[in-house]
Amino acid sequence: MVKVFVNHRPVVGVSPEDIEDAFAAVGAQEGTGLISHEALLELLATRGEALAGGELTACLEELLGPGMNLGSLGSKDISPVEMAEGVLGFGGGEDEDDAEESSSLSL
Numbered sequence: 001m002v003k004v005f006v007n008h009r010p011v012v013g014v015s016p017e018d019i020e021d022a023f024a025a026v027g028a029q030e031g032t033g034l035i036s037h038e039a040l041l042e043l044l045a046t047r048g049e050a051l052a053g054g055e056l057t058a059c060l061e062e063l064l065g066p067g068m069n070l071g072s073l074g075s076k077d078i079s080p081v082e083m084a085e086g087v088l089g090f091g092g093g094e095d096e097d098d099a100e101e102s103s104s105l106s107l
Contacts, residue, residue, distance in 0.1 A: 014090065019080040034077040037070040063087050 026043050028035040073086050084090040
């Protein structure tokens with residue numbers, strides 16, 4: 001999942017619900033949607049298109065910045081929203097064009 005987003009991050013087509021569904025499919029806590037960094041990293045390193053050796057670290061640094069890892073986000077667990085916005089770089093809230101349009105309409 002991470003390798004695909006590093007190399008082929010979609011501009012559109014992935015919704016917050018898609019990220020939540022992906023988290024649920026890999027065993028996130030029911031209700032909160034949280035998954036521990038340790039569990040997520042283990043899944044990314046061993047399942048699907050497994051990321052061996054330093055590949056996972058390199059992918060996370062590409063997404064988060066040099067020397068950064070999931071622990072840099074502040075907690076021991078990660079939510080679908082944190083993954084979408086903090087790691088994958090998807091914007092939260094409304095689209096910039098929509099925000100500009102709505103603010104110009106209210107004048």
